Amino acid sequence: MRRLLSLIIVLFFLFSCSIIKDDDILSQEDFDKNLVLEGITISENTFGEMMVESLASFSYTSNGRLNSIYWNSMSADTDEEAYGGRELGKMRFNLFFDFNAPGGFASSRDITSSFIYDGSGKVVSISNRYDNGGIGTVLFQQFNYTYDGSGKLIEIETLNNQHDIFRKTRTVDVLAYTGNKITSVDRTLEINSVTAQQTITVKYSSIGVVSEIKKGNTTSLNNCAANVDYYYCYFSETTGGGGFSNSNIIYGEGSKPSKLSIAEQRFEENGTTGVFGDQSGRPPDHFFVSPYIFTPELFESGRDLAHIFIDDWWIKGVGTNSMFQVVANETVTLDFTYTLLK
Amino acid sequence: MSIVRKSFLILGSILMSALCQAQFSIPSMDVKLYGGASLVEMPNVDFEGIIMGGEINVHINENIAVGGFYSRDFEMSFLGEFTEYDGDQLMYGVQVRLSTDRSHKIRPYLNLNYYKSEFVIDYIDFRTAGETTGYGAGLGILVRLTNKLYLNAIDLSIKKPSKDLFLLPDATYIIQAHAGVSYNFGRKR
Numbered sequence: 454m455r456r457l458l459s460l461i462i463v464l465f466f467l468f469s470c471s472i473i474k475d476d477d478i479l480s481q482e483d484f485d486k487n488l489v490l491e492g493i494t495i496s497e498n499t500f501g502e503m504m505v506e507s508l509a510s511f512s513y514t515s516n517g518r519l520n521s522i523y524w525n526s527m528s529a530d531t532d533e534e535a536y537g538g539r540e541l542g543k544m545r546f547n548l549f550f551d552f553n554a555p556g557g558f559a560s561s562r563d564i565t566s567s568f569i570y571d572g573s574g575k576v577v578s579i580s581n582r583y584d585n586g587g588i589g590t591v592l593f594q595q596f597n598y599t600y601d602g603s604g605k606l607i608e609i610e611t612l613n614n615q616h617d618i619f620r621k622t623r624t625v626d627v628l629a630y631t632g633n634k635i636t637s638v639d640r641t642l643e644i645n646s647v648t649a650q651q652t653i654t655v656k657y658s659s660i661g662v663v664s665e666i667k668k669g670n671t672t673s674l675n676n677c678a679a680n681v682d683y684y685y686c687y688f689s690e691t692t693g694g695g696g697f698s699n700s701n702i703i704y705g706e707g708s709k710p711s712k713l714s715i716a717e718q719r720f721e722e723n724g725t726t727g728v729f730g731d732q733s734g735r736p737p738d739h740f741f742v743s744p745y746i747f748t749p750e751l752f753e754s755g756r757d758l759a760h761i762f763i764d765d766w767w768i769k770g771v772g773t774n775s776m777f778q779v780v781a782n783e784t785v786t787l788d789f790t791y792t793l794l795k
Numbered sequence: 796m797s798i799v800r801k802s803f804l805i806l807g808s809i810l811m812s813a814l815c816q817a818q819f820s821i822p823s824m825d826v827k828l829y830g831g832a833s834l835v836e837m838p839n840v841d842f843e844g845i846i847m848g849g850e851i852n853v854h855i856n857e858n859i860a861v862g863g864f865y866s867r868d869f870e871m872s873f874l875g876e877f878t879e880y881d882g883d884q885l886m887y888g889v890q891v892r893l894s895t896d897r898s899h900k901i902r903p904y905l906n907l908n909y910y911k912s913e914f915v916i917d918y919i920d921f922r923t924a925g926e927t928t929g930y931g932a933g934l935g936i937l938v939r940l941t942n943k944l945y946l947n948a949i950d951l952s953i954k955k956p957s958k959d960l961f962l963l964p965d966a967t968y969i970i971q972a973h974a975g976v977s978y979n980f981g982r983k984r
Contacts, residue, residue, distance in 0.1 A: 477922045
């Protein structure tokens with residue numbers, strides 16, 4: 454009995470040691486400082502294969518500002534110099550967007566991007582011009598950003614092809630925050646004088662990082678009939694959630710994104726059919742993807758992705774023609790993976 | 796090794812030596828080994844799992860005992876809304892136990908305790924950790940099997956963390972339930 458008692462007491466004190474290790478993270482501040490987005494995967498994708506994968510490469514100046522973007526085989530046109538000069542003279546680039554053209558485009562299309570900053574260095578406007586060397590239609594896209602007094606991004610206006618009555622659209626995103634985190638986006642879509650409302654919600658995990666982005670239903674219908682030959686249109690969503698992309702952001706040295714790949718398909722309500730392609734019936738190779746929104750916290754002094762908002766459309770291609778058919782309603786969750794800088 | 800741990804080991808060695816060399820002077824006491832479940836109550840997420848532990852209680856009289864307890868997780872998980880990660884939990888502290896007298900076959904008791912607890916979540920690439928102290932209370936039932944051996948049929952306790960832990964946001968209570976066996980030593984009180 455004496456031995457048993459001794460054993461118990463010894464074990465008691467032996468195992469009273471702390472389970473916390475020296476390199477464990479003990480605070481939210483420490484966690485945020487070292488957090489790096491490693492990837493985004495679709496966790497509830499039950500049908501459909503990825504149709505398209507786009508790849509962008511980024512380069513940065515020595516002071517961390519965005520210097521250039523190359524998207525697929527596209528290259529910046531002769532206006533690159535003006536763009537670069539403007540950017541270098543201002544603050545670091547703190548908003549990044551998908552440069553797929555509004556309405557689709559051939560892979561060889563040139564892109565011109567113009568950035569306008571306010572006095573504090575925040576981007577207030579980005580204008581993109583998509584020109585395929587005089588072949589086809591030149592497409593335009595403009596993003597306008599509004600900040601509140603504290604510098605927080607509160608509204609994004611997206612204008613597409615305002616010069617073309619058949620292609621012009623307007624999207625207004627009003628961002629709502631809890632603290633410094635975007636928790637919802639109230640979106641208004643205006644297409645061919647038809648307006649739709651939609652709410653996108655963003656959830657965060659217990660440790661304060663994005664865990665889910667979900668797009669809600671639109672309140673009214675839009676159809677793509679007027680623009681089928683440009684394979685650019687919005688579709689209705691009357692039930693269920695939907696709409697997502699498969700995105701993989703790869704971070705290079707210094708935790709800045711060195712590549713961004715996007716693969717996307719379209720999701721529609723069960724039984725929905727329609728046309729999605731150009732006049733020749735060629736399946737689309739690129740689709741419109743609304744802006745990726747990286748709020749200003751993204752590249753601030755070592756801190757990496759704090760907020761991300763993704764919106765797009767999920768496309769289900771059928772064979773080699775331009776028809777699509779969706780087989781089921783589906784709720785989709787983007788699953789975010791993080792790691793820490795070592 | 797920290798000074799606190801060294802102090803614990805030294806104190807433990809002295810106590811062990813004293814107890815072992817003078818068994819007959821050991822006051823009436825009991826040792827309990829148990830297993831059970833632990834849940835950190837939080838909105839939307841859970842930190843829960845199986846724990847194993849032990850207690851040593853010195854009997855002041857037939858109805859009052861004071862002692863210490865220690866438990867470690869056997870299997871613990873942090874369950875997010877979409878993810879699950881392994882966790883660890885350590886808890887130890889001191890307690891006062893108020894019970895009915897020995898003449899009853901079934902002895903209900905009330906337990907009041909002060910504890911320290913450590914939590915770890917393993918995110919594979921990195922770990923988050925935190926610690927807190929707090930007060931707790933519990934109820935339990937001892938069933939007498941022999942003169943010295945009791946079955947601790949059930950012990951339910953609730954503990955209040957004294958501070959917020961970023962890895963366990965908005966944790967309100969630690970709820971634990973366990974069962975085990977208790978063995979009595981020394982002169983009866």
